[in-house]
Amino acid sequence: MLRFVRSVSTSIIASLFLVLSTSTIATADIIKEFTQQSGVAEDFGLRRAVYLGRLFNGVDGGPFRRMDSMYAIVTLAQATNVQLFAGDGNSNFDSAFSQGKMIDTGIRVTNSNQTDTQVVFVPGNPSNTPPFKIGVPAGVAIHDSLAANNRLDFWLVGITNSGFTVPSSVSGNVANFFIQFDRSTAVPEPASILLAGSGLVALLARRRLGRSS
Amino acid sequence: MNAIKIAVVLGILVASTTLIPVAQAGIATSTVDQNGTKIGFNANNGSASKIGTFDFNFPSGLAGLGFTEARIRLSVQLPPEAFGDLAPQIVFAKLGETNLDQALITGDAIRTDIRISYNLFPSGLGIVEKQTDFINLTGAQNLALSAILASDPSSRLDAWLVSDTLTAITVPASGEFLDLSGPFPIAVVTRYNSTLDLKFVPEPSTSIAFTGLSLWLLRGARSWSRDRNKKSAKIKG
Incomplete structure (x- = not known):
């Protein structure tokens, strides 16, 4: 009995060690870019979507699996809880959305002063604010889209006939938007799954061996 | 007798025209900071954006003035469909009106034919003056x-x-753009103002009164001339 308990605990520790060791292998990097806001709006009765623009042209997926967190800086007016989407498609948002090509980042943008056209930092200024944490499914989907297309399109989306405006220029000055992603391999990779699986197999084998003896 | 009557009337007229301040044609101008408030309009099918509260100084008061033309300068963001019949219009309203649908019915606001079109130079998908x-x-x-x-x-x-019908119209009080030239992004602010010009002339009713008086005077002068001719003819006869 004591031998069995010892073998089980050894296997659990070995599995945990394997899982922890694979997670420490996980790497991370930061991708960031800005460009002029497009400002082209669409409203086909379902929602109002304004195309921001395309970023990360030519960036590949690399060894990474998901977007962990992000910063977004956009210029807009009279917005309340406007959603930021990322994905594949620079026109006809409704169609891209229905095909699953557009992913809700989880970021919501609201103007603190509804009388002004403002630069809104979400979740705050990168110099002094921790980034916005992206949900795992959204983070994986955004990274998959980047890996598949080597680019990402960004949209601001509100309810139909909502009156928020997104300028491409502000009195002759270019209105840019800025996106920064922190991406990592922190999603179970095939190698990690294999290692963890082999640990479990070893555990079961030892348990069976213990029973037979 | 008639000559005395005419002299008295002439005297009264001359005195009245010199005493009454005569309104002159001109342009009243007001420049104010843009307000930026947006409210629902046309039962919330459209929108109304407050440009600002303009104040005018008429040294002789408003009496006797008629407003013939108006023009405006403003910074605005319009959607591309805002042209022709869809171009938004300027509405003048009493101070503090927050329900323009109602104010237009009660006469506390008036819709003008001044339209701000997307196509009016300069056009673009941004804030333009x-x-x-x-x-x-x-x-x-x-x-x-x-x-x-x-x-x-x-x-x-x-x-x-x-x-x-259009809601995506912004008349901002201020506009910011992102400056990415430094180590960290910063927002640069621009404040907006707007100018309203009102062209005015002496009111038409004033002109009509003076024309009427002139005609009456002319009639009196003719009558006096006719009487004098008759008298001189009698004397000769």
Whole structure:
């Protein structure tokens, strides 16, 4: 009995060690870019979507699996809880959305002063604010889209006939938007799954061996 | 007797014209900071954006003035479909009106024919400064505008940009753009102001009164001349 308990605990520790060791292998990097806001709006009765623009042209997926967190800086007016989407498609948002090509980042943008056209930092200024944490499914989907297309399109989306405006220029000055992603391999990779699986197999084998003896 | 009568009337007329301050034609101008407030319009199918509260100084008061034309300069963001009949219009309203649908019915606001079109140079998907030409004001618009200005002791009015169907219109109080030249992004702010010009002339009723008096005077002069001719003919006869 004591031998069995010892073998089980050894296997659990070995599995945990394997899982922890694979997670420490996980790497991370930061991708960031800005460009002029497009400002082209669409409203086909379902929602109002304004195309921001395309970023990360030519960036590949690399060894990474998901977007962990992000910063977004956009210029807009009279917005309340406007959603930021990322994905594949620079026109006809409704169609891209229905095909699953557009992913809700989880970021919501609201103007603190509804009388002004403002630069809104979400979740705050990168110099002094921790980034916005992206949900795992959204983070994986955004990274998959980047890996598949080597680019990402960004949209601001509100309810139909909502009156928020997104300028491409502000009195002759270019209105840019800025996106920064922190991406990592922190999603179970095939190698990690294999290692963890082999640990479990070893555990079961030892348990069976213990029973037979 | 007639000569004395005419002399008296002439004297009264001359005295009255010299004593009554005669309104002169001109342009009243007001420049104010843009307000940026947006409210629902046309039962919330459209929107109304408050441009600002303009104040005018009429040294001789509003009496005897008729407003014939108006023009405006403002910074605005319009959607590309805002042209032709969909171009938003300027509405003048009494100070503090927050329900323009109702104010337009009660006469506390008046819709003008001044339209701010997306196509009006410069056009673009951003905040641009637009300046209209002088646009005629109808008689009804003139009367309503006079009443709105007269309702405030400082001759002030609120100007709004309204659209019956479009909501994505912004008349911002200020606009920011992102400066990414430094180590960290920063926002740079621009404040906006707007200018409203009102062209005015002496009121038509004043002109009609003077024309009437002139005609009456001319008639009197003719009558006096006729009487004098008759008298001289009698004397000769």
